[in-house]
Each structure stands twice: as C-alpha cells, then as structure tokens.
Amino acid sequence: MKRMTQLISVCAAAAMVMSAGSAVFAEEGTFKIGAIGPVTGAAAAYGISVMNGAQLAVDEINEAGGINGSQVELLTADDEHDAEKSVNAYNDLKDKGMQLLLGTVTSAPCIAVEGEALNDNMFLLTPSGSAVDCITGENAFRVCFADPAQGAKSAEFIGSHELGTKIGIIYDSSDPYSTGIMESFVAEAENQGLEVVSNEAFSDNRTDFSAQLNKAKDAEADLVFLPFYYQEAALVLKQASDMGFTPAFFGCDGMDGILTVENFDTSLAEGLMLLTPFTPNAEDEMTQNFVAAYEEAFDGLVPIQFGADAYDGIYAIKAALEDAGATPDMSASDLCDLMKTSMGNITVEGLTGTITWDPATGEPEKEPKAVVIENGEYVALD
Amino acid sequence: MGEKQNNIDIIKSMRRKTLRKSMLNYGIVIAAYAVMQIMIATGNISSLLKGLLVPLCVYVIAALSLNLVVGISGELSLGHAGFMCIGAYTSAFFSNAVGNTLPDLPRFILAILIGAAFAGVFGILIGIPVLRLKGDYLAIVTLAFGEIIKNLLNVLYAGIDSHGLHFSTTSAMDLHMEPDGRQIIKGALGISGTPKNSTFTIGVVLIIVTLIIVQNLINSRNGRAIMATRDNRIAAESIGIPVTRFKLLAFAISASLAGVAGVLYAHNLATLNTKKFDYNTSILILVFVVLGGIGNLTGSIIAAVVLTALPEMLRFLNNYRMLIYAIVLIVIMLFNWAPASLDLRSRLREKLFSKHKSEKREEGEQDGNS
Numbered sequence: 017m018k019r020m021t022q023l024i025s026v027c028a029a030a031a032m033v034m035s036a037g038s039a040v041f042a043e044e045g046t047f048k049i050g051a052i053g054p055v056t057g058a059a060a061a062y063g064i065s066v067m068n069g070a071q072l073a074v075d076e077i078n079e080a081g082g083i084n085g086s087q088v089e090l091l092t093a094d095d096e097h098d099a100e101k102s103v104n105a106y107n108d109l110k111d112k113g114m115q116l117l118l119g120t121v122t123s124a125p126c127i128a129v130e131g132e133a134l135n136d137n138m139f140l141l142t143p144s145g146s147a148v149d150c151i152t153g154e155n156a157f158r159v160c161f162a163d164p165a166q167g168a169k170s171a172e173f174i175g176s177h178e179l180g181t182k183i184g185i186i187y188d189s190s191d192p193y194s195t196g197i198m199e200s201f202v203a204e205a206e207n208q209g210l211e212v213v214s215n216e217a218f219s220d221n222r223t224d225f226s227a228q229l230n231k232a233k234d235a236e237a238d239l240v241f242l243p244f245y246y247q248e249a250a251l252v253l254k255q256a257s258d259m260g261f262t263p264a265f266f267g268c269d270g271m272d273g274i275l276t277v278e279n280f281d282t283s284l285a286e287g288l289m290l291l292t293p294f295t296p297n298a299e300d301e302m303t304q305n306f307v308a309a310y311e312e313a314f315d316g317l318v319p320i321q322f323g324a325d326a327y328d329g330i331y332a333i334k335a336a337l338e339d340a341g342a343t344p345d346m347s348a349s350d351l352c353d354l355m356k357t358s359m360g361n362i363t364v365e366g367l368t369g370t371i372t373w374d375p376a377t378g379e380p381e382k383e384p385k386a387v388v389i390e391n392g393e394y395v396a397l398d
Numbered sequence: 399m400g401e402k403q404n405n406i407d408i409i410k411s412m413r414r415k416t417l418r419k420s421m422l423n424y425g426i427v428i429a430a431y432a433v434m435q436i437m438i439a440t441g442n443i444s445s446l447l448k449g450l451l452v453p454l455c456v457y458v459i460a461a462l463s464l465n466l467v468v469g470i471s472g473e474l475s476l477g478h479a480g481f482m483c484i485g486a487y488t489s490a491f492f493s494n495a496v497g498n499t500l501p502d503l504p505r506f507i508l509a510i511l512i513g514a515a516f517a518g519v520f521g522i523l524i525g526i527p528v529l530r531l532k533g534d535y536l537a538i539v540t541l542a543f544g545e546i547i548k549n550l551l552n553v554l555y556a557g558i559d560s561h562g563l564h565f566s567t568t569s570a571m572d573l574h575m576e577p578d579g580r581q582i583i584k585g586a587l588g589i590s591g592t593p594k595n596s597t598f599t600i601g602v603v604l605i606i607v608t609l610i611i612v613q614n615l616i617n618s619r620n621g622r623a624i625m626a627t628r629d630n631r632i633a634a635e636s637i638g639i640p641v642t643r644f645k646l647l648a649f650a651i652s653a654s655l656a657g658v659a660g661v662l663y664a665h666n667l668a669t670l671n672t673k674k675f676d677y678n679t680s681i682l683i684l685v686f687v688v689l690g691g692i693g694n695l696t697g698s699i700i701a702a703v704v705l706t707a708l709p710e711m712l713r714f715l716n717n718y719r720m721l722i723y724a725i726v727l728i729v730i731m732l733f734n735w736a737p738a739s740l741d742l743r744s745r746l747r748e749k750l751f752s753k754h755k756s757e758k759r760e761e762g763e764q765d766g767n768s
Contacts, residue, residue: 044462056720093713098667100453103709107449124669125591131668133447135594149590190552192587192671199569219549222675 047072047088047344049333051326052105052129053121054097058247061273062322064120066143067092068238068314073330074308075313083337086344095120097201099128106132112167113346115142116337116355119157119327121122121322123163123193130313137268139352141333143325144269145357146296147192155352155376157359159325159332159368160293163193166268167200169384175208177397178287179232181211186225186252188244197243197268213237218248225252226394227297229261239264246274253284272320275392288389292390293368294324295387295394319367323385332373408419420613424606430703431602441625450710452666454703455601456659461686461702462608462695463655467685469693471648472628473529476680477540478656480547483675485513485657486664487583493581493665500622502630504633505596510661512759517657520547521650529645532631536649542681548672556583588671589664596666603700604662608655612695615651624648625705689730701730 049071053063057294073170074090090227091112093105102125111316117140120126126145133140134153142150142158151158178391205212213235232240240263242249249271267290296307296318310319339361360375369382388393437443466474489509496505530538530757555566559579566572570581583589615621627641635641663671690697712719733739
C-alpha cells in the first residue's frame with residue numbers, strides 16, 4: 017500500500033506541474049490571433065509559409081498603428097498535419113489567450129478543429145483548408161477556393177484556354193483534397209468538351225508512378241492533370257521524363273512549392289501549369305512589396321501562395337474587426353458573433369485577388385488565376 | 399501432508415502477488431482519474447490537458463491490447479492501427495446512420511460493442527490462417543492487413559436513405575440514393591460530423607474494463623496456456639495444449655480491444671479518415687509496449703500516457719520539441735534495457751530491498767490480519 021500512496025502522490029505532483037502553465041490571461045490591449053499549421057512533417061512547407069505570411073501582415077499592421085488602435089499578437093502552434101494534434105494545438109492556443117483563429121492550414125485537421133471551434137464559438141478563418149467540410153459552422157470562413165470549386169475551375173481553365181483535349185488524371189485516393197478535386201474536375205470536364213482518357217489512383221507514400229503514367233501514355237493523353245501535393249508531383253515529373261512521356265501537366269494549389277523540392281531538377285517542371293491564386297513575380301505593386309518584404313524577413317525565401325492566403329487572411333480579420341469596431345478586451349465568443357456579420361460587409365483587396373465573403377456559407381468570391389513555370393519561375397497565364 | 403500444505407502456501411502467496419499486481423493497475427487508473435476530476439472541478443486544468451484526456455485513454459487501451467499479443471502470447475502484430483480503424487469506422491458509421499433516433503449514451507454503448515465485435519471478427523479471420531504458422535509471419539500479415547484495410551476504406555462510399563443502406567467503391571454518384579439520402583462515408587474524405595460522445599469518464603471506464611479482461615485472462619487457466627505456448631511451443635503441444643486455438647483467443651481479444659480504442663478515437667474528433675491509421679500508428683503503439691516493458695501492463699499504461707502527453711507538454715519549446723521527444727525516447731530505452739543501467743538498477747534495488755525487508759514483513763502481517 018505504501019508504494020501505491022507514493023505513486024499517487026507522484027501522479028498528483030506531475031499533474032500540478034502540467035497544469036501550472038495554464039493560468040494565462042489575455043493581456044489588456046492586444047488582439048491575440050492564433051495560427052495553426054504543420055511546421056514539421058510532410059506538409060511543413062505550407063505551414064511555414066502560412067506562419068511567415070501571417071507574421072509579416074501582423075508586423076505591418078502593428079507598425080501602422082494596429083487594429084482600432086490596438087496591437088496584434090500572433091500565436092503559432094504546430095499540428096504536424098494530424099487531426100488529433102491539431103486539436104491539441106488549438107487547445108494550447110486557447111490556454112495562451114487566443115481570441116481569433118487563422119487556421120488550420122490543411123484540410124483534415126481543419127475539419128476537426130472547426131468542430132471544436134464551433135463548440136467554443138471561436139472565429140475561424142482558414143487560409144488554405146479547402147475541403148467542403150472545413151467550414152460547416154457559421155463561425156468558419158476561408159480564403160482559398162473549396163476543392164469542388166478548384167476542380168471545376170481547373171476544367172474550365174483548361175477548356176477555355178484549349179490546353180488539351182484528351183485528359184489523363186492521376187490522383188491520390190487516400191487524400192480527401194485530391195479525390196475532391198478529381199471528382200469535381202471529372203464532372204465539369206464533360207461540359208468543357210474535355211475527354212478523360214485515363215483516371216488512375218495511387219495511395220499515399222507511393223514513390224513509383226510508372227503504372228499510372230503508362231496508362232496515360234497508352235491512352236495518348238495530351239494533358240495530364242495532377243491534383244495532389246508537390247512532393248509526389250516532383251517524382252511524377254521525373255518518372256514521366258525518364259520514360260519519354262511529355263504531355264502538358266496541370267496541377268492545383270497543392271503543386272505550389274514544387275520548385276523548392278530538394279534535389280529536384282527544376283528544368284523538369286518547365287511548362288508545368290498550376291492553378292494558384294498567387295504568383296511571386298506578378299507585376300502589381302502589392303505583390304512586389306509583399307515578396308520583397310517576405311524575402312527580406314525570411315532569408316531570401318520566396319513566398320508561395322499559402323503565405324499570400326495567410327497574409328490576406330490577416331488583413332481580412334483586420335478589416336472585419338474594424339468594421340465591427342471590436343476592442344481587444346472582448347471575449348473570443350463576443351468577437352466571433354461580431355465577425356459573423358462583419359465578414360459579409362468587407363471587401364479585401366488582397367494578394368490573391370479582390371475577395372468578398374458570403375456570411376451564410378463562409379466561402380470567398382474571387383477570380384481564379386493560373387501560372388505556368390518558365391525558366392524556373394512562375395509566369396501568369398491569362 | 400506437510401509438503402501439500404507447503405504447496406498450498408506457495409500458491410496462496412503467488413495469488414496474493416498477482417492480485418496485488420492487478421490492484422496496482424486499477425489503483426493507478428482510478429487515482430489518475432480522481433486527480434484529473436479534482437483539477438477539472440476546481441478549474442485548475444489547461445484546455446490542452448483537458449483535450450488530451452480522451453486521446454490518452456485511446457492510446458492506453460491500444461497499448462494494453464497490443465501487450466496482450468506481444469507480451470502474453472509472444473507474437474508480433476504490426477497492424478493494430480488496422481483494428482482500431484475497423485472499430486472507428488464501423489462505430490462512426492453506426493452512430494451517423496442511427497443519428498438522433500437513439501439517445502446519446504445507449505447509442506454510444508452500442509457503437510462500442512459494434513466496433514469491438516467487428517474488429518474481433520477481423521482478428522479471428524486474420525488469425526485463423528496465420529497463427530498456424532511459426533516465426534514472424536503474423537507481423538508481416540498484420541502489416542499488410544493494416545494497409546489493405548486503409549486502402550479499402552479509402553475507396554468506400556456509403557450512404558443511407560429511405561430504402562436503407564447503399565454502398566459503392568467507385569464514387570458518390572454510384573450510390574444511387576433517393577434525394578433524401580445522406581452520404582456517411584465519403585471515400586478518402588472519410589466520415590465527418592460524428593457525434594462527440596467520448597468523454598474522459600467513459601474512457602476511464604473502458605480502460606478499467608480492458609484491464610479486467612486482460613488481467614483476468616492472464617491469470618486464468620487459458621492465460622497460463624497462452625503463456626505456455628509463448629515460452630515453449632513444443633512443450634505446450636506435448637502436454638496437449640492446442641497452440642493455434644489459444645493464440646487465436648489472445649489475438650481476437652486483443653483485436654477487439656483495439657477496436658474499442660478506435661471507437662473512442664472516432665467519437666472524439668469531428669473528422670475521421672484512414673490517414674491516421676497507417677503503420678506509423680501501429681509502430682507507435684508498439685513503441686508504448688516495448689518502452690513500458692513487454693508483458694508489463696503497468697508499464698504500458700505509463701508509457702502510453704507519458705509518450706502521448708510529452709510532445710504536447712513540450713509545445714513551449716517550439717521547433718525543438720520533436721528533437722527533445724526523440725532524445726527522451728532514446729534515454730528511456732537506455733534506462734530500460736542497457737546493461738549498465740540494468741546493473742545500476744539491480745544494485746539500487748538490492749540496497750533498497752535490504753532496507754525494505756523488515757518493513758515488508760510487517761506489511762505482510764498486517765495484510766494477514768485484515
């Protein structure tokens with residue numbers, strides 16, 4: 017029995033230590049915005065970009081006098097692209113006094129966190145969570161297009177720009193993002209007069225795509241649609257080139273980042289087209305300033321569209337908070353109630369286009385943009 | 399007569415020892431539960447820790463169930479995430495299909511039973527052919543099984559309408575549902591919107607049920623037979639123990655308990671897809687078992703709790719936390735298994751033991767009195 021009492025007291029002591037960090041109260045006078053995303057693991061490129069973009073926007077806003085005269089603080093947490101860890105990250109940020117959430121970055125974790133945020137009545141704006149279910153509640157909004165919108169917009173773009181007629185598709189059947197886009201692409205392709213000649217799936221952690229590529233090659237596809245993330249896409253491009261298969265390739269926003277893959281011969285990506293709302297070498301002044309500031313702040317790193325989504329997200333939050341006349345001493349729940357209506361009133365002239373929101377669905381309204389990779393750089397396609 | 403009496407004494411003292419060992423596990427769980435409840439009641443708990451309580455229960459149950467296979471029956475399973483996956487999907491499907499026609503608690507209890515039953519059935523199906531083999535075949539087959547389940551569920555679409563259930567493996571359109579139909583399993587998107595029924599209390603109750611099942615099995619006639627097949631298969635066969643049947647018993651129970659862990663997981667998050675249940679999770683559960691000590695249930699509980707909570711508690715270290723986590727893993731491993739550390743521990747124990755001996759005798763007398 018003695019040992020048991022010892023054990024219990026150890027447990028109790030450990031629990032005390034664990035809870036010691038919990039009593040954090042919101043400081044007077046600062047808005048605390050949380051950002052959750054994968055900073056480690058396979059999807060780290062997106063998370064890091066979102067954190068950087070958001071930080072940049074927050075720094076700019078603070079320098080210009082803050083929101084309604086109050087400073088903004090950005091709290092970040094890593095979720096490793098895992099739903100369970102993402103909920104942990106969300107709870108951790110709540111402990112740190114988060115009032116508004118910019119996140120999460122990837123779809124499946126976002127669905128889980130949105131469930132929690134809905135219970136807490138916490139305002140959620142996901143920069144890049146594109147699955148339909150990411151924003152089921154009235155408290156949730158997004159900056160990027162939803163998956164079905166991306167698939168349909170891709171088909172529309174390929175059809176209206178006559179980029180190809182016989183379409184081969186390779187998609188990741190284990191990934192909701194990829195399957196979601198594929199389904200809406202196939203549905204829209206018919207309307208655009210496109211013929212889907214091969215539609216092959218692979219499962220995550222694949223490194224050999226020769227079977228899928230051969231199917232597309234045998235079916236004489238002149239454009240291969242790759243609605244998945246850039247790590248696998250780099251392998252697909254390499255293997256297609258090895259087997260002498262040279263159709264046009266078209267990707268979605270997950271393709272963004274392909275030029276940053278280590279040991280990837282970027283010349284293989286020449287001519288690759290992707291649907292992305294942001295091009296770092298676009299001519300307009302806002303993009304130029306953003307890219308320059310981003311490169312300066314983060315050691316010459318070139319921003320990808322996730323960073324731009326996050327940047328626009330922070331400015332959207334700013335605009336909505338100003339519209340509502342919110343102050344930092346309000347609780348997360350009160351702020352959320354104000355934001356629900358204010359998000360419908362604002363128009364954000366952002367990096368990813370001129371965005372307005374539908375407060376009923378939380379979906380953004382903006383024009384799609386596509387780019388092609390030329391000489392190792394994104395060039396806008398229009 | 400004297401010898402017989404002596405034997406009975408030995409058996410009695412062994413029984414007391416196993417009983418004490420079993421009670422220790424219940425004690426730890428109940429004490430932890432009590433501490434947490436006090437902290438919740440007094441508002442002394444961080445949201446992070448509160449959110450972690452159910453996942454901790456999930457991993458403790460998973461680790462206990464795997465320990466039954468790895469520690470007690472001496473086989474290696476690398477597909478326990480697959481059984482969790484089956485439990486999670488079947489129960490979440492059930493809860494979503496039934497919806498609000500049943501009150502929360504009875505529906506969740508049914509969901510737990512359904513998840514456990516399906517996972518158990520799959521355990522038996524896998525076990526029948528494989529447990530007849532000698533060597534590491536179970537490890538290979540369970541690894542494959544986990545991946546197969548994951549990929550099958552990735553292409554599964556299911557929905558419900560006024561005509562009943564519809565299934566398809568191609569697309570949502572092929573379900574051919576009536577307009578009033580609801581899609582429940584959406585291929586790779588998995589299941590979203592599962593009611594959040596898992597609570598810490600239910601989790602702890604399930605841990606205790608798991609402990610009762612596992613500990614009573616170990617200390618039963620069947621359990622001794624299972625351990626005999628582990629220790630020496632030929633000797634066990636020679637005294638007439640049907641090796642396959644006993645290994646199958648342990649494996650099926652373990653699979654269905656892993657299914658329960660899956661049910662708890664599925665009813666804790668608003669989203670469920672197969673990505674979580676890949677071999678990394680199977681290996682993670684195996685890590686809990688190995689670090690806690692193979693065959694040691696207390697160790698499994700503690701390892702599962704510490705290793706699940708640690709990376710979250712280290713969040714303040716930002717980018718260094720996974721590095722620290724990895725170092726902690728290595729340190730624990732060395733502490734548990736390195737010869738120098740074993741030597742040091744045995745010397746420490748000797749020192750303590752000589753001091754404890756007199757105390758223990760007193761304690762024993764007290765036990766006898768009460």
